[in-house]
Amino acid sequence: MTTTSSVNNNSSTTNVNAALQSGSASAADLQSNFLKMLVTQMNNQDPLNPMDNAQLTSQLAQISTVSSMQTMNSTLNQLLSQVSASRAMDSAALIGHTVMVPGSQFSVKDGVAGQFGVDLPSTADAVTVNVLDANGNVVRTIDMKGQTAGVHDIAWDGKNDAGVAVADGDYTFKVSATANGTSVQPVALVYGKVNSISGDSTGVLVDVGNGQQANVDDVRRIL
Structure with a gap:
């Protein structure tokens, strides 16, 4: 069997x-x-x-x-x-163009301050900008009062609160914006000239000099 x-x-x-x-x-x-x-x-x-x-x-x-x-x-x-x-x-195609990207560092050269701004996700009834020198000292406070949502340029004449021109060099700025006492999470923006384009795991990056890079998706303006 x-x-x-x-x-x-x-x-x-x-x-x-x-x-x-x-x-x-x-x-x-x-x-x-x-x-x-x-x-x-x-x-x-x-x-x-x-x-x-x-x-x-x-x-x-x-x-x-x-x-x-x-x-x-x-x-x-x-x-x-x-x-x-x-x-x-x-x-x-952005190389050589000036763009507005997230950042807080800029320079004053020959008495002229670099351009900077802020992106407000929503309308704010109070917007205050503090400009700081390299030592972290506040040299100028700018009251922008109420602003609508969107991208806004911040005007600064390069002078301190006493009306005296500040020295050339590197500066930073901080923005606080509130609506009914609650922060609207403003995003500080700076202008820079695109020197090169690169890429990493986060996507395509634009190099605007001074060691600053930003994702191309974060570009707010192109001049």
Whole structure:
């Protein structure tokens, strides 16, 4: 009498399920391993305990899903790379232009202060600007009073609160803006000339000098 080796369907599929869950194998490896086990099971199955069709169908569906997802992921990565390269090329047109980007550092040269501004996410009933020297001392306080939401230039004549012209050098500024006593989270902005375009994991960056960089998506104005 011919004997038939019994193959446990559950134990023979455990490795496939584990690989599917951990993502440790590629779709091609999973398909290859699955087919090998399928052939082995069919050759050695117990006639009294044949393979479970529902389980077989479920695993085929899982393997198909993994394969599709890996293919989709590869395609999306290629598309993202192409979009990133395209955006970098388009952004290169900004080189040589003056842009307004988030920042708080500017310079005074020959008595003329660099341009700066503020972006208000919402209307504010009080906006105050403090200009600080390199030592952190407030040299000028500017009351802009109430302002609507949007980007605003801040006018400063390069003089301190006593009306005396400040020395040339590097300065910073801070903006506080409130509506009914609550901060509207203003964003300090500076102008700078785009020297170069680069990129990192955050996207395309514009270099406006003085060690300042900003994401191209954060550019508020282009002159």
